[in-house]
Structures are given as C-alpha cells and as structure tokens.
Amino acid sequence: MRLSRYFLPVTKETPADAQIVSHKLMLRAGLVRQTAAGIYAWLPLGLRVLRKIEQVVREEQNKAGAVEMLMPTVQSADLWRQSGRYDAYGPEMLRFTDRHEREMLFGPTNEEMITAIFRDAVKSYRDLPRTLYHIQWKFRDEVRPRFGVMRGREFLMKDAYSFDLDEEGLKRSYEAMFVAYLRTFARLGLQAVPVRAPTGPIGGTLSHEFHILADTGESALFYDAAIEEVSREELLGADASTIARLTGLYAMEEEEHAKVAECPVSADRLRTRRGIEVGHIFAFGTKYSASMGMTVQTSDGGQVHPQMGSYGVGVSRLMGAIIEASHDDAGIIWPESVAPFRVGLINMRADDCNVTSAADEVYAKLSDAGVDALYDDRDERGGAKFATMDVIGLPWQLIVGPKGLEKGVVELKQRATGERQELSIESALARLSA
Amino acid sequence: MRLSRYFLPVTKETPADAQIVSHKLMLRAGLVRQTAAGIYAWLPLGLRVLRKIEQVVREEQNKAGAVEMLMPTVQSADLWRQSGRYDAYGPEMLRFTDRHEREMLFGPTNEEMITAIFRDAVKSYRDLPRTLYHIQWKFRDEVRPRFGVMRGREFLMKDAYSFDLDEEGLKRSYEAMFVAYLRTFARLGLQAVPVRAPTGPIGGTLSHEFHILADTGESALFYDAAIEEVSREELLGADASTIARLTGLYAMEEEEHAKVAECPVSADRLRTRRGIEVGHIFAFGTKYSASMGMTVQTSDGGQVHPQMGSYGVGVSRLMGAIIEASHDDAGIIWPESVAPFRVGLINMRADDCNVTSAADEVYAKLSDAGVDALYDDRDERGGAKFATMDVIGLPWQLIVGPKGLEKGVVELKQRATGERQELSIESALARLSA
Numbered sequence: 001m002r003l004s005r006y007f008l009p010v011t012k013e014t015p016a017d018a019q020i021v022s023h024k025l026m027l028r029a030g031l032v033r034q035t036a037a038g039i040y041a042w043l044p045l046g047l048r049v050l051r052k053i054e055q056v057v058r059e060e061q062n063k064a065g066a067v068e069m070l071m072p073t074v075q076s077a078d079l080w081r082q083s084g085r086y087d088a089y090g091p092e093m094l095r096f097t098d099r100h101e102r103e104m105l106f107g108p109t110n111e112e113m114i115t116a117i118f119r120d121a122v123k124s125y126r127d128l129p130r131t132l133y134h135i136q137w138k139f140r141d142e143v144r145p146r147f148g149v150m151r152g153r154e155f156l157m158k159d160a161y162s163f164d165l166d167e168e169g170l171k172r173s174y175e176a177m178f179v180a181y182l183r184t185f186a187r188l189g190l191q192a193v194p195v196r197a198p199t200g201p202i203g204g205t206l207s208h209e210f211h212i213l214a215d216t217g218e219s220a221l222f223y224d225a226a227i228e229e230v231s232r233e234e235l236l237g238a239d240a241s242t243i244a245r246l247t248g249l250y251a252m253e254e255e256e257h258a259k260v261a262e263c264p265v266s267a268d269r270l271r272t273r274r275g276i277e278v279g280h281i282f283a284f285g286t287k288y289s290a291s292m293g294m295t296v297q298t299s300d301g302g303q304v305h306p307q308m309g310s311y312g313v314g315v316s317r318l319m320g321a322i323i324e325a326s327h328d329d330a331g332i333i334w335p336e337s338v339a340p341f342r343v344g345l346i347n348m349r350a351d352d353c354n355v356t357s358a359a360d361e362v363y364a365k366l367s368d369a370g371v372d373a374l375y376d377d378r379d380e381r382g383g384a385k386f387a388t389m390d391v392i393g394l395p396w397q398l399i400v401g402p403k404g405l406e407k408g409v410v411e412l413k414q415r416a417t418g419e420r421q422e423l424s425i426e427s428a429l430a431r432l433s434a
Numbered sequence: 435m436r437l438s439r440y441f442l443p444v445t446k447e448t449p450a451d452a453q454i455v456s457h458k459l460m461l462r463a464g465l466v467r468q469t470a471a472g473i474y475a476w477l478p479l480g481l482r483v484l485r486k487i488e489q490v491v492r493e494e495q496n497k498a499g500a501v502e503m504l505m506p507t508v509q510s511a512d513l514w515r516q517s518g519r520y521d522a523y524g525p526e527m528l529r530f531t532d533r534h535e536r537e538m539l540f541g542p543t544n545e546e547m548i549t550a551i552f553r554d555a556v557k558s559y560r561d562l563p564r565t566l567y568h569i570q571w572k573f574r575d576e577v578r579p580r581f582g583v584m585r586g587r588e589f590l591m592k593d594a595y596s597f598d599l600d601e602e603g604l605k606r607s608y609e610a611m612f613v614a615y616l617r618t619f620a621r622l623g624l625q626a627v628p629v630r631a632p633t634g635p636i637g638g639t640l641s642h643e644f645h646i647l648a649d650t651g652e653s654a655l656f657y658d659a660a661i662e663e664v665s666r667e668e669l670l671g672a673d674a675s676t677i678a679r680l681t682g683l684y685a686m687e688e689e690e691h692a693k694v695a696e697c698p699v700s701a702d703r704l705r706t707r708r709g710i711e712v713g714h715i716f717a718f719g720t721k722y723s724a725s726m727g728m729t730v731q732t733s734d735g736g737q738v739h740p741q742m743g744s745y746g747v748g749v750s751r752l753m754g755a756i757i758e759a760s761h762d763d764a765g766i767i768w769p770e771s772v773a774p775f776r777v778g779l780i781n782m783r784a785d786d787c788n789v790t791s792a793a794d795e796v797y798a799k800l801s802d803a804g805v806d807a808l809y810d811d812r813d814e815r816g817g818a819k820f821a822t823m824d825v826i827g828l829p830w831q832l833i834v835g836p837k838g839l840e841k842g843v844v845e846l847k848q849r850a851t852g853e854r855q856e857l858s859i860e861s862a863l864a865r866l867s868a
Binding site: 005006007009030033035036037039040041042043044046047050065067068069070071072073074075076079091092094095096098099102104106113116117120121122130132137139141143153154 | 439440441443464467469470471473474475476477478480481484499501502503504505506507508509510513525526528529530532533536538540547550551554555556564566571573575577587588
C-alpha cells in the first residue's frame with residue numbers, strides 16, 4: 001500500500017482523557033478515532049490489526065472444533081425474559097423500543113439467542129456435542145467508558161457456546177476452549193494468566209478468567225511465580241496436561257485472594273501484578289437449557305437439558321492489551337502475528353527520481369513476493385517518515401536513500417531491537433520474504 | 435468439514451410469511467434463522483456465503499483504489515444534527531438514549547460520520563482524492579420487514595465515500611465505483627441493470643441504482659433490450675467505455691418512466707421487468723462538506739469544500755438476489771464464486787467400513803488439495819443426503835457408494851446441469867482440484 005493513497009492520520013497530540021499508553025498510541029498511530037464516548041471508528045491501519053487478531057482467534061476456535069456462525073446485534077427483550085435475565089441485567093444493557101413499540105436491546109452477550117436457535121434446531125443426542133461461536137460487535141453501556149478500546153461501549157467479542165449431553169462432555173468442551181485460549185494468547189505474543197473466577201451473574205459451577213499482565217490493568221492478581229515459567233512453546237502446543245499444570249498453580253484476583261485464609265504460596269514465590277482481562281470461560285450446566293426449555297432425546301429415549309458453557313474473548317480489547325505489553329517511547333512494536341503490514345518501506349527522497357525508481361522497484365518486488373508492505377512514497381522529510389514508522393510499529397523498516405544507493409545498499413531496521421543493517425537490495429528482499 | 439460435526443439444520447417446512455423463493459430456500463437450506471422481525475442469525479453455511487460475497491465486494495473496492503476502514507454501528511444524534519438530517523430522517527431510523535440520556539441511533543448509513551472523521555484528519559489538497567469504505571451492519575426500522583434478508587431490518591452494507599477537490603475529480607471517483615459495481619455483480623453471476631435514479635434525500639446531482647432482474651423484485655424497470663446484450667466478459671473487464679455504453683441506453687424505474695413524455699426506445703426493444711435494487715451510487719457534491727464545515731486547503735492557498743459521493747451495496751441482500759436468480763425446484767444453485775463449499779462429498783453407506791474408508795480417503799485428498807468440501811459422513815439414507823445436497827446447492831456432488839467402488843468408480847454430479855458422470859477417484863479429484 002502506498003501511503004500517498006492511504007488514510008493514516010498520525011498525530012502528535014492526544015486528548016487529556018487518554019491516560020494509558022495503549023489509548024494514546026492507538027490515537028497517535030492513526031488506528032482509531034473516537035466518534036462518541038466509548039465508541040470508536042477503526043481507521044484502515046487499526047482495522048488491519050483487528051482483522052489479524054480476529055483471524056488468530058478464529059483459527060484456534062476452528063482447531064478446537066468450534067463452528068462459526070454470526071448472530072445479529074439487535075435482540076428481542078422477549079428472549080431475555082425467557083431466561084429471566086432481562087430484569088436482572090443492569091443499566092449496562094442498551095435497551096430501546098422499535099417503531100412498533102416492541103422492546104429490543106443491543107446484545108451484550110448471546111446465551112439466550114444461541115440457546116433459542118439450538119433449541120429450535122436440535123432434538124437428538126446425535127447432534128451433540130457441538131460448540132458454536134461468532135465474532136460480533138457487542139454493546140455494554142459502561143457508566144464511565146475509559147482506556148480507549150479497553151473499556152469501550154461498542155466492542156468486538158468472540159463468544160462461543162458449547163452444548164453437551166452430560167457433565168463429563170461439558171468438562172471436555174471447557175478444556176478444549178481452555179486450550180484454544182492458551183494457544184490464542186501465546187500466538188498473539190501475550191503472557192496470559194488463567195485465574196479461577198467466581199461465576200457471577202452468568203451462573204454455573206466453573207469459570208476462569210484470562211489476564212494479560214500489564215501495569216495499567218484494572219485487576220490486581222496474586223499468583224504463583226511458577227505460572228510465569230510456563231514457556232511460550234508449551235503454551236503454543238497446549239493440551240490437557242498444560243491445563244492441569246496451570247490450574248494446579250495458585251492464581252486469584254484480589255477480592256478472592258482476600259477471602260483465602262492461608263495462601264498456599266510462600267511469600268517469595270507469590271507474585272502480585274496487575275492484569276487486563278481478555279478472556280472469560282464459564283461452565284454453567286443447565287442454567288439456560290432448563291429455563292428456556294431446551295431438551296434433547298438421549299440414546300435410550302429419555303430427555304435431558306443439555307449442559308452448556310460460554311467462552312468469551314475481547315477481540316478489540318486485545319489490541320489495547322497487545323500494545324500495553326509491547327511498545328517503547330517511540331511507539332508501538334507489533335508482534336509479527338498481528339502487524340498491520342510486515343514492512344514499512346521508506347523512500348528517503350521522493351523528489352529524487354533515482355531514489356524513487358529504486359524504491360518503486362523494491363516495492364514491486366515485495367508485492368510480488370507476497371510481503372505486505374506500507375510504502376512511504378510521500379514527499380516529506382526523512383525524520384518525519386522515521387517517526388511515523390516508529391509510532392505505527394511495523395516489525396521491519398526498509399530504508400532506501402541516496403547515500404546507500406551509491407554504495408548499492410539499503411538499510412533494514414528491526415523495530416523491536418532498533419538494530420540496523422546495511423544490505424544489498426537482494427539480501428534485504430530475501431530476508432523479508434523468508 | 436464433516437457434516438456430523440457441523441451445524442446445518444435443513445428443514446422441509448417454511449413459515450407462511452416466507453413468500454418468495456429465496457426466503458424459503460434460505461430457511462430450508464439452513465442458511466439463516468429469524469430471531470426477531472426482519473432480523474436474522476447467519477448459520478454456519480449462510481455465514482460462509484455472506485463472507486464470500488463480502489470478499490468479492492471488497493476485492494473490487496480495493497481494485498478501484500478505495501481504502502477499507504470500519505465505523506461503529508452506534509452513532510451520536512449530534513453528528514446528524516450537524517448535517518440537518520436528524521430531524522429529516524423518518525421512523526426508519528432506530529433512535530434511543532444511553533444511560534446518560536444522550537441521544538444515539540443505530541446507523542442506517544454513514545455520510546455524517548465519515549465526513550466528521552475526514553474533516554478532523556485532512557487539511558490539505560495533498561490528501562485528496564480519497565475513497566474510504568466499510569462493510570458494517572446497518573439498521574433500518576422497516577415498517578413491514580419482508581422477503582427474508584431482502585428487506586430485513588439489520589443488514590450488511592458496503593458503503594464507500596469519496597472526497598475530491600473538484601467536480602471533475604468527483605466524476606472520476608463516481609466512474610471508478612460504477613466500474614467496480616459492474617465487475618462485482620458480474621463476478622457474482624448476476625445481470626445488473628444500472629438505472630438513472632432521482633437523488634432523493636441524500637441530495638446531489640447524479641445517481642444510479644443497480645438492479646438484479648428477478649420476477650420477485652420490488653421495482654418495475656423499463657429499459658432498452660440492448661442492456662441485456664452486454665456480455666458478462668465485457669462487464670468483468672468494465673471500464674469507462676462500458677459505462678458510456680450502458681448509460682447511453684434507456685433504463686428507468688416505473689415512476690420515472692411514467693414522467694417521460696416520449697420514450698426513446700421502440701416498443702419492440704423496450705423491456706419491462708422487475709428488479710431487486712442491490713446497489714446505489716450518488717454524487718452529491720458539497721452537501722455534507724458544506725453543512726458540516728469541512729474544508730481543505732488548495733494548492734494555491736485557497737479553501738474549498740470537498741466534492742463527495744457515496745456508494746452502497748447491499749451485501750446481505752445480494753445473497754437473496756443470487757438465490758432468486760439461481761435456483762431450481764430442488765434448491766439453490768450457487769455460482770462457484772460464492773458457494774459455501776465447492777464440493778459436497780456423500781458417503782452412501784456410513785455403516786459400511788469399506789465405503790467409509792474410501793470416502794474418508796477422498797475427503798482427506800480433497801482437503802490436501804485445498805478443495806473446500808462438505809463431507810456428509812452421517813449414518814443416514816442416501817435419498818436424504820441427496821436432497822440435502824441439492825437444497826444447499828454446492829456446485830459439485832461427489833458420491834461414494836458400494837456399487838461404484840466395486841467397479842472402482844465414484845459419481846460426480848454437477849448441481850447446475852444435473853449431469854452425472856462415473857469416474858475413477860483420481861480423475862474425479864483431478865477434475866475438482868482444477
């Protein structure tokens with residue numbers, strides 16, 4: 001993509017209400033613009049990252065056997081009356097009436113809707129187990145939206161729902177999602193701490209939250225240092241034994257930790273850090289299948305209420321969490337897995353036709369090799385171009401300038417390390433195409 | 435995908451309010467389920483088609499130089515007060531207040547929001563021309579939603595917005611979108627008739643609607659038969675000359691046609707058919723840039739209000755239009771470009787381990803070759819499997835049964851023609867991988 005034809009409004013100033021670094025950097029790097037309190041438009045660069053995060057989440061859901069569908073954003077209040085949650089849900093639910101005075105709402109979650117869909121379609125044990133998911137915009141009317149997309153009102157969530165015949169099946173579905181979550185966060189370059197959670201308003205018997213460690217997190221965590229020692233490789237290849245290892249280690253949110261009479265972790269092994277909640281999984285059994293009258297026939301002709309679980313990932317929030325975990329003073333440092341472009345190609349002298357024709361050729365070769373590159377072909381000062389590339393945080397910068405070209409070289413800079421190398425054009429292309 | 439692990443609730447009966455064939459078939463084929471009046475959940479098979487349509491639309495937008503972003507669904511009423519449209523827009527706009535009593539709405543379109551974003555980011559002629567688009571869910575509170583996703587309330591729309599320095603530039607941006615639309619509809623296997631349209635509430639000077647010919651269309655069209663003679667190949671390679679050719683031919687909606695004193699087309703060349711509106715493009719000049727105070731500096735230091743256009747495609751409605759245009763008594767016939775899977779693989783005897791192991795092997799080889807296949811591995815009667823495959827309309831059916839295997843063959847059926855052929859497994863795989 002040529003920057004001269006793109007829409008990338010980077011800025012130097014950020015509004016006073018942008019307190020945390022990810023919020024500031026998302027505005028500065030032209031990823032998002034606020035359009036109302038807690039509501040953001042995703043500018044082209046931000047959308048590319050969002051889609052990449054979404055794709056990692058999707059791939060791991062699919063690997064876990066979950067099937068993707070898409071439920072609408074607007075729901076009928078009647079659905080929520082069936083489960084009894086309509087009156088129980090607080091002012092975070094955005095409620096309205098349509099032109100016929102029917103009560104509707106902007107979905108904050110989808111337990112009721114998926115239960116109704118599954119109930120009306122599935123009658124036999126042969127159609128279970130099944131886990132369905134969707135990645136859709138949700139709305140929660142936070143009283144005080146803040147921290148940019150981390151606690152916005154309109155946000156993108158992946159929510160999955162499992163249906164099993166018995167508790168043993170539910171446990172397997174829950175573990176499959178637990179594994180998918182560990183892999184997902186590891187692929188996104190994040191260290192996630194699974195914390196045993198109280199089940200709260202969704203109800204049920206078993207629940208874990210997944211927190212990303214960051215000083216700006218809203219939760220205070222207390223956990224065994226051994227959790228940090230689980231390697232990224234182990235998490236990428238997570239299985240049931242990884243879950244057993246992790247859930248065998250102490251990890252609590254402050255409120256729950258305070259209730260523990262005697263902490264099983266010695267003081268020198270107890271870590272206290274702040275965390276950002278990016279995932280939450282629940283096994284809640286028959287709460288919705290019973291209240292909403294969903295039954296399936298068993299193999300011996302009986303009828304049971306399926307055992308259900310729900311599994312959420314804050315897709316848009318993850319973008320903030322990744323930036324909190326990976327940035328420096330100059331800007332964002334994207335992990336390769338979610339970088340909006342792999343390479344930022346800088347033409348140092350757009351007014352010099354030799355440099356421009358060399359840079360154009362490099363750009364064409366990168367495109368031919370299938371390497372996503374953002375090409376700064378604008379007639380601007382080199383310093384401004386460097387600052388833009390640093391703030392938007394692409395993994396590699398490839399710099400084409402007149403001095404280098406005289407020597408037959410270009411400069412390759414790795415954003416994360418700051419390391420710079422002079423290479424022939426061919427070597428640089430080979431490195432980036434690898 | 436193995437059907438035994440998928441979620442494909444096909445049905446025989448459809449509700450009485452499903453009057454048109456696409457609505458009936460979308461329900462029967464398990465593509466969607468209604469969750470409230472005019473609001474649908476996209477089941478896994480339907481979502482796959484929706485994403486493929488979306489991708490064709492996206493690719494043609496990108497080819498036309500438009501840049502993708504994503505605006506939120508919820509908008510502030512204040513934005514619409516800036517343009518003066520808040521009070522003008524009727525009861526189709528879904529309005530509500532948030533918990534702080536701020537007036538909000540579910541966006542039916544995005545002229546105001548994109549104008550505000552562009553206004554706040556762009557100050558110089560050097561950043562123009564630019565066309566931005568997004569593909570996002572919209573809500574229009576139809577008084578009587580009907581025809582399934584064709585006139586639903588929550589629907590997926592691609593809307594693009596162009597910004598130019600002068601009218602000449604706007605004309606170029608308009609033509610680039612006109613070309614993108616012709617190509618998009620041709621790639622989707624649809625014959626689209628561009629109709630000169632009155633500009634209506636969006637305002638402006640130039641507008642065209644794109645209609646798909648179908649007996650169940652809501653519009654009555656009068657047009658020169660020569661429009662039907664433009665070949666698919668010409669539309670796939672459309673350019674400015676194609677536009678000149680098409681817009682030089684008479685085409686009007688009934689209401690406008692009635693106003694024409696003397697129709698320029700002779701009676702034997704005048705076609706009257708019904709059409710489904712799937713696209714609408716507008717050049718409206720400075721309507722929003724002036725009312726919302728957007729100016730950019732020109733190269734000679736002056737200030738101008740950019741010339742704007744907006745360009746919509748009904749992405750979810752297109753699914754209905756494609757089915758209206760491509761089905762038979764047995765079900766849907768998907769064009770290859772949007773088929774949810776390319777091949778339906780049928781195991782005729784899931785209770786026979788020889789047949790099953792042969793079918794499993796074919797499925798594995800299709801997967802290895804990157805051919806999307808839906809594998810009916812369920813223990814059901816062959817007749818039910820054929821009926822399911824016919825109604826869901828995958829382009830090819832590959833049938834593995836005991837009699838064929840004795841002869842060393844499988845059966846390949848083309849859904850569109852009904853043609854069946856016995857082939858060796860290798861030949862069938864080679865045909866499908868082509």
